[in-house]
Amino acid sequence: MIALLAQDGAELPDVNVAVNVSFYAIAAVMLFAAIRVVSTRNIVHAALWLVIVLSGMAAQYLLASAEFVAVSQVLVYVGAVMVLFLFGIMLTRAQIGAEGNLNNRNWPLGIPVALLLAGVMGWAIIDFFSDDTLPEPNSGASTQAISDQILSPYLAPFLAVTFVLLAAAIGAIVLARKD
Amino acid sequence: MLAVNFFLLAAVLFCIGVYGVIARRNAVLVLMSVELILNAVNLNLLGFSLYNAESGNVNIDGHVFALFIIAIAAAEVGVGLAMVMLVYRNRRSIALDELSEMRG
Numbered sequence: 001m002i003a004l005l006a007q008d009g010a011e012l013p014d015v016n017v018a019v020n021v022s023f024y025a026i027a028a029v030m031l032f033a034a035i036r037v038v039s040t041r042n043i044v045h046a047a048l049w050l051v052i053v054l055s056g057m058a059a060q061y062l063l064a065s066a067e068f069v070a071v072s073q074v075l076v077y078v079g080a081v082m083v084l085f086l087f088g089i090m091l092t093r094a095q096i097g098a099e100g101n102l103n104n105r106n107w108p109l110g111i112p113v114a115l116l117l118a119g120v121m122g123w124a125i126i127d128f129f130s131d132d133t134l135p136e137p138n139s140g141a142s143t144q145a146i147s148d149q150i151l152s153p154y155l156a157p158f159l160a161v162t163f164v165l166l167a168a169a170i171g172a173i174v175l176a177r178k179d
Numbered sequence: 180m181l182a183v184n185f186f187l188l189a190a191v192l193f194c195i196g197v198y199g200v201i202a203r204r205n206a207v208l209v210l211m212s213v214e215l216i217l218n219a220v221n222l223n224l225l226g227f228s229l230y231n232a233e234s235g236n237v238n239i240d241g242h243v244f245a246l247f248i249i250a251i252a253a254a255e256v257g258v259g260l261a262m263v264m265l266v267y268r269n270r271r272s273i274a275l276d277e278l279s280e281m282r283g
Contacts, residue, residue, distance in 0.1 A: 168254035
């Protein structure tokens with residue numbers, strides 16, 4: 001598409017080669033790791049592949065100039081949620097190894113559903129955005145700007161999220177408590 | 180960078196997550212697939228906040244929404260794993276197709 005634009009003599013869009021190359025490299029790793037998450041026969045390996053997907057996602061956030069969200073992603077997902085998952089695996093399974101019956105009986109049904117969904121969404125996205133480029137931001141979104149947004153226009157949802165987290169923590173304790 | 184890059188990657192990750200939710204039998208693996216779906220949505224939000232940048236200034240609303248989703252996802256994993264643990268304690272198994280008491 002870019003080569004075609006150049007041949008027409010149109011203005012060459014700003015293309016940052018380093019950003020593009022790193023995007024495709026990280027995206028390839030993420031896709032492979034995501035497929036391994038849903039296909040591996042070892043549940044601990046699935047958790048470790050998920051770490052790669054989530055870390056790659058943090059790197060993509062950096063490429064989208066969202067530094068604060070990327071750091072939050074690393075702290076919350078790679079730090080906290082993965083530890084929670086590994087605890088869940090250890091507390092609910094005796095053997096740590098390959099297991100044959102991690103899939104449903106009718107798991108092949110998922111493949112056409114996912115392919116159909118991917119086809120429809122991919123067609124819609126390519127049809128709508130075709131050649132649009134993302135602008136090169138002057139600077140990343142500053143943490144100050146994000147805090148200004150959260151603490152003034154989004155204050156009510158922010159407080160609601162704090163109560164959701166409190167309720168979730170209490171609910172988790174009540175559910176997992178041994179009577 | 181082309182706008183379709185981010186959105187296609189997010190769409191494919193979303194579909195992989197949907198496949199995982201449908202195909203997996205182990206409750207913890209289903210929760211992992213749900214995390215894939217939520218992360219794909221987050222990537223979409225950040226991509227759109229970049230797409231809607233005006234004169235080089237990134238639109239912050241998408242970042243705020245992404246942070247909210249990260250917080251909700253953390254709460255969801257906590258409650259979900261507590262429920263999985265409760266099911267495991269009662270039945271010694273977390274295979275989802277064996278939970279059929281509510282079948283009509």
